Amino acid sequence: MALNNHEDARLVQQETAVGAGIQILLLALLGTATGLGPAGWVTGLAFAIATWALLSRALHRARLRSFGAANRVTLSRTVLVGGVTALVADSFDSAPPVPLLVGLTAVALFLDCVDGKVARRTGTSTALGARFDMEVDAFLILVLSVYVSTSLGPWVLLIGGMRYAFVAAARVLPWMNTPLPPRMARKTVAALQGVCLLVAASGLLPLVANLGVVLLALGLLVWSFGRDVLWLWRTERARTAAAAEAGAVREVSVTQPVAATVAASVAASVTAPAGEPVEAMLGAAQAV
Structure with a gap:
């Protein structure tokens, strides 16, 4: 039984590592498409590392046996928020690709309506999942407010x-x-x-x-x-x-x-x- 629990925990932690890898892949795609500058790269990588570390620690404390479909949706949204963060950081050095910024944000906001429904339908609602979802929402709003403040104050x-x-x-x-x-x-x-x-x-x-x-x-x-x-x-x-x-x-x-x-x-x-x-x-x- 203890061996199974250890194996479950290892699989859960692997999903966070996969999320960090996808985040780096997205940054590479943004770099190719938009010429992402040093500020964008550093901010995006810092976001990916911080997300992986904090989420891994929270999962270790919660001792979840499965990451869950709803958390996978939230993790996908986190990857998009990381891309938005990198673009906003890069916008202080050069004009940002507004359509790409808006597109990533729109998909992230749409997925915010999905993860909760998935959690309820699959019966996998957890305190960690709710906190994870809330923190991603709060950070996306913070990043967007930083970007909008450059034009409105x-x-x-x-x-x-x-x-x-x-x-x-x-x-x-x-x-x-x-x-x-x-x-x-x-x-x-x-x-x-x-x-x-x-x-x-x-x-x-x-x-x-x-x-x-x-x-x-x-x-x-x-x-x-x-x-x-x-x-x-x-x-x-x-x-x-x-x-x-x-x-x-x-x-x-x-x-x-x-x-x-x-x-x-x-x-x-x-x-x-x-x-x-x-x-x-x-x-x-x-x-x-």
């Missing part, structure tokens, strides 16, 4: 950086680590970020229209994150109030028996001069 980086700012804040404020309830609105807003940034990156619309589209995306994102942070804050306040109330009730429940015991002990220890209890003396006084 640095404020566009707020779109790509907001999720990472949320994660950083959660490290300082533990109450922000509370699991959020699933909401379709959150998923819809996240999907719209990629679509809006893709439209702006394509250059098909006038500058003013691109500005409006990206502002709409940012507004929706601020609303979504703001609602989640407010829910987390209210949940923490309610939890703190409940804990304080429970502590007060526990303190009263402990104090009352102790006080009663002490009172009974005092009453039992005090006796009348003739050896009669206090209760007898009180009864006699009342009779007089």
Whole structure:
């Protein structure tokens, strides 16, 4: 049994290595087709190595016996995101091939709608798969916001950086680590970020229209994150109030028996001069 588990783990790790190899192959194709410069090559290779290392470590911790069809779709999308990253990095030195950039991004966004359905239909949904999918989405939005910011301004980086700012804040404020309830609105807003940034990156619309589209995306994102942070804050306040109330009730429940015991002990220890209890003396006084 242990041997089979070891073999399964080795096969799972091999799939991540295959993904890294396909990523390098894509970079070679981009280099041939577009003359990818040093910045693109370095960034693309760094992305491939980092993805392979992080994913391998996560798979080792999760001890998955199979990589799964849904994760394969997400890994394919990761390869495309690596190509987009290389093209965006190279765009700072030379004009990027916009149609190729848009094409790779469009396919990556389409596959984002596929991996979740595959996971549900095959019954292979895992916490690792959901995290893998979310991180790829977040990084693609970050890369697109970097590219669009060169034409619309640095404020566009707020779109790509907001999720990472949320994660950083959660490290300082533990109450922000509370699991959020699933909401379709959150998923819809996240999907719209990629679509809006893709439209702006394509250059098909006038500058003013691109500005409006990206502002709409940012507004929706601020609303979504703001609602989640407010829910987390209210949940923490309610939890703190409940804990304080429970502590007060526990303190009263402990104090009352102790006080009663002490009172009974005092009453039992005090006796009348003739050896009669206090209760007898009180009864006699009342009779007089």
